[in-house]
Amino acid sequence: MSDHASVLFANEAFYIAFANKDLEAMTEVWAKVAAITCIHPGWLVLTDRDEVMASWEAILVGPGSPEIFCEQAVAHVFGDTAYVICYEVVDRDTLLATNVFVRESRAWKMVHHQAGAAPPPPVEDDDPPPNMMQ
């Protein structure tokens, strides 16, 4: 699997853990050696591992835990570090996320997540619209 594909796989694991409200899987997503940071929408930055994990516990196990879908993820890889930009569709809202990963013990692990409000993602047109095909 290419580094790009592996990074996107790690990014997908983050959103699967989020969607499944699986705190154990979410804990696995994050780096164990490197320091981690997290910026939830409208929050102060969290810079302590216990604070980051407590925030995910509050989000995932809370009664209002939202449905979430990741769309249009694109990975940018620089050796053993990478970042992914993707849209997050949460209920009727859209967010844009920056997710930073580093390679730890041969696996890509998240070291930073920031999400903020964004317009709906543009429609992905693989084919030209019908009126352009004539």
Added chain:
Amino acid sequence: MSDHASVLFANEAFYIAFANKDLEAMTEVWAKVAAITCIHPGWLVLTDRDEVMASWEAILVGPGSPEIFCEQAVAHVFGDTAYVICYEVVDRDTLLATNVFVRESRAWKMVHHQAGAAPPPPVEDDDPPPNMMQ
């Protein structure tokens, strides 16, 4: 100069270019070889160099170009890649930013910027408050 200091210097150059509304300096801040991406608050992600630079031109030369101050910047360095988290104080609003840098030709260059709304940064207390010193 340590890598941490060099990365913070590059981050500072970004905010000085922003504060001075200096498009030429802003252009210098960004990577020339690597692909670049940018997420302004409430915008779609910009993934094309011309789009990113056009956005900065619009922001910097526009009549409503805001005052901006960077506070509490912290760098996280991973070899030739790094990211900085910092607060941006813009008029009366506060944003939190993720700025990603890579080393290009021995200089740290920005490859990604995301800023989103945040609460005011916590007060940095180097000294205990007066009533705690008695």
